[in-house]
Amino acid sequence: MNQTDLPIVIEFGGGAEYLFDNKTKHNIVLPAKPQWTLGELILWMRDNMLQDKEREDLFVQDETIRPGILVLVNETDWELLDEGNYKLQPNDNVLFISTLHGG
Numbered sequence: 001m002n003q004t005d006l007p008i009v010i011e012f013g014g015g016a017e018y019l020f021d022n023k024t025k026h027n028i029v030l031p032a033k034p035q036w037t038l039g040e041l042i043l044w045m046r047d048n049m050l051q052d053k054e055r056e057d058l059f060v061q062d063e064t065i066r067p068g069i070l071v072l073v074n075e076t077d078w079e080l081l082d083e084g085n086y087k088l089q090p091n092d093n094v095l096f097i098s099t100l101h102g103g
Contacts, residue, residue, distance in 0.1 A: 006090060037087055
């Protein structure tokens with residue numbers, strides 16, 4: 001299999017963007033490897049994009065997305081795509097929406 005960099009779009013909503021430099025959209029290129037999964041992307045985001053490492057538990061819990069964050073890949077709920085096992089494709093759009101709000 002040809003190993004090339006993987007361009008994807010990551011978007012945030014519902015307050016999740018505050019953990020990622022207050023930007024709602026990031027065009028990124030993942031380093032080349034045979035295959036990236038959504039689970040690997042989440043851990044890569046934690047290690048490479050998360051601004052406040054002391055608050056990573058607001059995004060990741062037990063090596064996956066914490067409860068209360070919806071994940072959509074190309075407008076499809078990740079639960080329909082085998083969640084973290086989904087194999088990312090070039091130019092996928094991955095959207096993280098926080099459903100938790102303070103009061």
